[in-house]
Amino acid sequence: MxxxxxxxxxxxxxxxxxxxxxxxxxxxxxxxxxxxxxxxxxxxxxxxxxxPGAVDAHTHLDVECDGMTTVDDFESATAAGAAGGTTTVIDYAEQVPGGTLAGALETWKEKAAGRSVVDYAFHIALSEVTPGILEEIPAMVAAGVTSFHARLDGWGERYIHDGRLLELLECARGAGAIVCLHAENGEIIRTYLGRLASEGKTSARYLPEARPPEVEAQATARAISIAEMARAPIYLSGISSAHAIEKVKAARDRGQVVYAETSPHFLVLASDRYEEPDGVKYTCIPPLRPSWHADVLWKAISSGDIHSVGSDHRAFHYAGQKDLGREDFTRAPRGFAGIQERVSLLHSAGVAAGRISPNRLVDLVSTSPAKIFGLFPRKGTxxxxxxxxxxxxxxAAEVTLSKATSLSRSDYTPYEGxxxxxxxxxxxxxxxxxxxxxxxxxxxxxxxxxxxxxxxxx
Ligand SMILES: [Zn+2]
Incomplete structure (x- = not known):
């Protein structure tokens, strides 16, 4: 053929x-x-x-989150992705607390097989860092998973302490893997959430106060510093603020191997959306920021301090899922759809607006994620x-985004109009x-x- x-x-x-x-x-x-x-x-x-077909290195498909299941599985999400130019997804295979990494990989292979329209690889998302989990990492690398994700925004039992984070980074480096980190300080978020709840400040407009840029910057700096001690590369997923990018830039200027990823919503949407009556539609983690942060993120894209733009596709319905958080944003599941719009949004707001070249667009949505996550040159070029x-x-085509053009099963798109x-x-x-x-x-x-x-x- x-x-x-x-x-x-x-x-x-x-x-x-x-x-x-x-x-x-x-x-x-x-x-x-x-x-x-x-x-x-x-x-x-x-x-x-x-x-080259686009590589989306940040998706959450067919997953339980905040007590609810995403509306898109591998079939509907990758069909939407295909329409938008994405031919490879790297999805987060989630380790069940107390479960094994092998179990997570097996479950996610089952979710994707027979359903995915596009090719797929996995990060394994760790729910804890224990000696048993670290022991399993080399076998996962041999099975074709070479990136492991951990969240620094957990609290209490879910808080990852410095020594454990060091061990994870050292272990991954030794096995030929890279650690991806969601960098926000969970213990401080817990304190802010408690304060907001006691003051009755629970509508979506207060989400940014629970997770301000300083909380992201602190965890970003902590992650970078411990990765430096471990002499390990890191990939910071979902960077949203000028404060965090400043830490990335300083480390990269010193020559440390730090990769940063942002998402289209941080580049084209802003926190004023939370003021709208249905503002809970836009809840995501980290939250949207005031629009000046996007200008700083675009500059970091131009200077090469941001390497990848992943959709963070985690789709829910507004009716019956997101709207449960109208009075209390902590009851709404985090995230929204975006796999289909990623490349077009980046072209329109980036290339057509004169901020980046078409080559830089290709690098951000395809080549760099393929290289960082071990898929190049089969993918990414x-x-x-x-x-x-x-x-x-x-x-040159002109399009208007709407629920009518969106192929996600979600009953809305955050990019309407x-x-x-x-x-x-x-x-x-x-x-x-x-x-x-x-x-x-x-x-x-x-x-x-x-x-x-x-x-x-x-
Ligand atoms: Zn995510």
Whole structure:
């Protein structure tokens, strides 16, 4: 089976050039100025950009959260992702408290197999750091999971103490893995939550007061400092504030291996949403910030201090799930949908707005996450031998986001009414068209598990 993509402009993280691409048996077989070979299928990409398929390194699919189950499973979320240009997800496989890492991996493979439209790899999200968990890490690396996520925003029994964090970082480094951290200080959040509750300040507008930027900055600095002691790389997931990015920048200026990830909602939405009557729709962790933080995050994207933009897709309905938190935001499950809109939002607010180049866009949504998480060069680029995962992107298209265009099962989108410039026209995975003009052609179950390679500094 061969496919020839003609007349497009290829854009990778480093280059922009006009060329044709020949795909054979799902892989890029030839890239050339003008390929005139006969192919089973010819796609005319005149006027389109040809980008590597996007890699979303931050999703939560088919998971229990805050006592509720997300509305999107691997089928609905990856279909939405495919329409939006995402051809690989790295989902968080959650360890059950007291359970094993092997159990988490097995459960998540079962959730994804037969359902995922796109290829998938996993981080394992640790619910605790114990000697038994550390012992299991090398076996997980051998099984193709080379990233482990821990949350610093737990409190009480869920608080990860410094010594344990050091051991986790050392253990992961020794096994060839990278630790991803959610950096907010849980003990201080607990104190703020108690104070707000006693003052009756429980509507969504008070969420930012429970989790202010200083709480994120403190945990970010703590994580960076302990990673430095462990001589281990770290990936900070979901960075939302200028305060936290300042800590990242200082460490990177010293030469420490620190990667930072933000999410589209921190770049295009702001905390004034919580003032709206249905403000609980926008609750996420960390919370949205005043809009000046987004300007600082964009600068950090330009300077290379932010490496990756993951959707943090964790979809719920407003009716019956998020709205339970109308009077008390702690009763609403955290998060919302975003896997489908990620690439278009970044193009519109980033490239079309003149903040970043198309190459930087590719790096943020595809190449860097593929490199950091051991999937490059099979994923994250267009080169001979790579999987033929591609977005044929129309940079001039105008789209308005709404529930009508959203393919998530969630009954709302936080991006309702937003006008964007640029959207995927056609999306291919391993040479097959899986989406075209917001319609999904891919089948549930055609996605494959991707064993990740051991971490090495790109
Ligand atoms: Zn998340």
């Amino acid at each position: 061969t496919t020839l993509i003609k007349n497009g402009t290829i854009i990778t993280a480093t280059d922009t050039y006009r060329a044709d691409i020949l795909v054979k048996n799902g892989r890029v077989c030839e890239i050339g100025g003008e390929i005139s070979k006969i192919a089973n299928e010819i796609i005319d990409a005149t006027g389109k950009w040809v980008l 267009l080169a001979v031998g790579s999987d033929a995962d591609m977005i044929l992107f129309d940079p 937003m006008n964007l410039r640029g959207t995927p026209w056609m999306v291919l995975q391993r040479g097959k068209v899986i989406a075209r003009e917001n319609k999904v052609h891919g089948r549930a179950g055609q996605g494959e598990f991707l064993p990740a390679a051991r971490f090495k500094v790109p």
